[in-house]
Amino acid sequence: MLPYFPFGNEFDHRMGTALLRPDETLVEVDEHYPTEIARKRALLTQDHRYYFQARPGTEQAQWDVLERLLTEAATHYPDHFSLTQNGPDWHWQNHLLNEDQHFTFGQPDTLPLAPLDWVGRQVQEDLLILSAEEGAALVAGQLCFPNGWCLDDKFGQTFLGIHKPAPDAVQPTLQAAQKLLERIPTHRPVWRASWNFKITDQLDLSTRYSASYNDDLSQRAPDMAADTIGDQLFIRIERQTFTKLPRSGAILFGIHTYQNLLAHEAFRYDRARRMLNTLRTTPRDMLTYKAIAPFERPLLEFLEQQVANGIGL
Numbered sequence: 220m221l222p223y224f225p226f227g228n229e230f231d232h233r234m235g236t237a238l239l240r241p242d243e244t245l246v247e248v249d250e251h252y253p254t255e256i257a258r259k260r261a262l263l264t265q266d267h268r269y270y271f272q273a274r275p276g277t278e279q280a281q282w283d284v285l286e287r288l289l290t291e292a293a294t295h296y297p298d299h300f301s302l303t304q305n306g307p308d309w310h311w312q313n314h315l316l317n318e319d320q321h322f323t324f325g326q327p328d329t330l331p332l333a334p335l336d337w338v339g340r341q342v343q344e345d346l347l348i349l350s351a352e353e354g355a356a357l358v359a360g361q362l363c364f365p366n367g368w369c370l371d372d373k374f375g376q377t378f379l380g381i382h383k384p385a386p387d388a389v390q391p392t393l394q395a396a397q398k399l400l401e402r403i404p405t406h407r408p409v410w411r412a413s414w415n416f417k418i419t420d421q422l423d424l425s426t427r428y429s430a431s432y433n434d435d436l437s438q439r440a441p442d443m444a445a446d447t448i449g450d451q452l453f454i455r456i457e458r459q460t461f462t463k464l465p466r467s468g469a470i471l472f473g474i475h476t477y478q479n480l481l482a483h484e485a486f487r488y489d490r491a492r493r494m495l496n497t498l499r500t501t502p503r504d505m506l507t508y509k510a511i512a513p514f515e516r517p518l519l520e521f522l523e524q525q526v527a528n529g530i531g532l
């Protein structure tokens with residue numbers, strides 16, 4: 220089952236942001252940890268510049284991210300990770316991968332990679348840094364599992380510039396979101412979850428795969444039917460966190476992507492009903508933007524059947 224399910228009684232125009240509770244964490248570890256970390260590392264080896272970029276001047280923010288994520292990971296998952304700090308001398312142990320690293324905090328030559336690049340290979344989340352300057356431009360990132368974008372597309376752009384292609388219906392919300400990002404308290408991150416339906420469970424859906432994804436979609440969509448679509452679509456959820464970093468003042472944007480086969484979620488009456496209610500009230504331009512429109516009809520029919528059958532009641 221998906222750990223987050225951002226579907227309700229209707230499409231959420233407010234985008235569902237909330238403060239993270241003190242017991243919630245920026246880093247989440249699940250059963251996919253070993254495969255996702257291996258996949259990330261392979262992508263970064265194959266084409267480093269495509270998946271990792273950092274502007275000069277972001278070093279302090281990168282150390283901020285490393286400190287925060289290692290501390291949270293060791294605190295929330297003491298069986299998986301440990302962190303020993305002796306002044307600036309740190310020792311990180313990753314028991315899941317049987318790896319360890321000694322380094323001096325703030326000294327780049329004591330780590331094998333840039334701090335953001337190194338810490339990103341310890342966690343399942345994609346990690347992006349937005350500048351503390353006005354406009355919150357994207358200034359560093361390790362992005363291996365994006366849904367339809369890549370660093371080259373958005374690097375250096377402001378928060379509002381990044382979101383220009385999003386439908387007009389959500390532009391007022393994005394204006395509000397920018398103000399919210401400017402006001403995040405340092406010790407209280409904000410989070411939200413976004414949703415989509417995809418014809419694949421491929422985690423890396425960077426822009427380089429957009430043309431092949433769209434070709435596949437136009438070939439397969441005409442044959443999709445209510446009785447088979449449950450086994451053809453994946454629900455893709457992004458748990459997104461936004462954290463104000465203490466020294467640099469920059470913002471860390473973390474994305475943990477979760478996915479599951481539609482049939483494995485929709486067999487529960489409540490989940491089917493919530494997806495149906497959300498999809499029925501989603502603005503048309505949003506369904507088109509999310510590339511759901513080509514299979515919208517069989518998807519709605521399938522969910523209607525699930526709800527009518529009352530399975531899981």
Ligand code: HEM
Nearest residue numbers: 234236347357368373381382384385389393396413414472
């Ligand atoms: C509270 C903060 C945020 C909100 C409410 C928000 C909202 C949205 C919405 C509504 C979309 C349209 C697609 C969808 O609904 O999934 C979107 C797309 C996107 N968002 Fe955000 N977002 C936030 C933060 C960020 C940040 C910090 C980044 C930084 C990189 C970002 C990057 C993107 C990108 C790259 C897209 C795809 C744009 C495209 O089609 O080219 N978002 N976001």
